[in-house]
Amino acid sequence: xxxxxxxxxxxxxxxKQLDDLRIGWDCILDLDSKNLEFSKFCAELVIDALKxxxxxxxxxxxxxxxxxxISIPFEAFPKEVNNINIKNYFPEGVRVISEYLxxxxxxxxxxxxxxKYKVEDAAKSAGKNVNDVIINGKFNPFSVVxxxxxxxxxxxxxxxxxxxxxxxxxxxxxxxxxxxFNIDDAxxxxxxxxxxxxxxENVVKDEAKNLxxxxxxxx
Numbered sequence: 224x225x226x227x228x229x230x231x232x233x234x235x236x237x238x239k240q241l242d243d244l245r246i247g248w249d250c251i252l253d254l255d256s257k258n259l260e261f262s263k264f265c266a267e268l269v270i271d272a273l274k275x276x277x278x279x280x281x282x283x284x285x286x287x288x289x290x291x292x293i294s295i296p297f298e299a300f301p302k303e304v305n306n307i308n309i310k311n312y313f314p315e316g317v318r319v320i321s322e323y324l325x326x327x328x329x330x331x332x333x334x335x336x337x338x339k340y341k342v343e344d345a346a347k348s349a350g351k352n353v354n355d356v357i358i359n360g361k362f363n364p365f366s367v368v369x370x371x372x373x374x375x376x377x378x379x380x381x382x383x384x385x386x387x388x389x390x391x392x393x394x395x396x397x398x399x400x401x402x403x404f405n406i407d408d409a410x411x412x413x414x415x416x417x418x419x420x421x422x423x424e425n426v427v428k429d430e431a432k433n434l435x436x437x438x439x440x441x442x
Contacts, residue, residue: 256368287388287395
């Protein structure tokens, strides 16, 4: 969330007070799995889905441990949709986009994972039992990798770009090309500070309008 004056924030504020203070929000999706390859598969498909909706100026970074963060700046969204001021549509706006993208990529993600892993192996690598990954007789890819909802609730935190993950010792670095990313790039001694995350410089106004409208219609 972006605030007119974050120092005015305090516990107990009602929604209208928060809406008055909020000037916008960035859409940040947290893709997480105990198997980093599953997170990569998911990131590839989310990026494909964004491009399908004409969103080109997204940001991608390695979380520093087992996942990826994908973001769309607030400037890419229209000011209003269906007479709703978008700045006040938090966290619902991000939640709708997240669920819409999950529904869109689910079958493709299943194919990606099961083309390389047996169900038993996929479950084991994600720290799950086979019974945990089979829903109604079908493999559920979001049981082994998820688009985390922790960022889709009000005023939660996510790892800052170029900060160090205290568990892995790796740095949360922006990624230009997912295929070329190597985990060694995130080691402190190899990090190069040459990419931005949530860069608004090249954002095209309303480029995420189609994504938002399609997500609302789907919901």
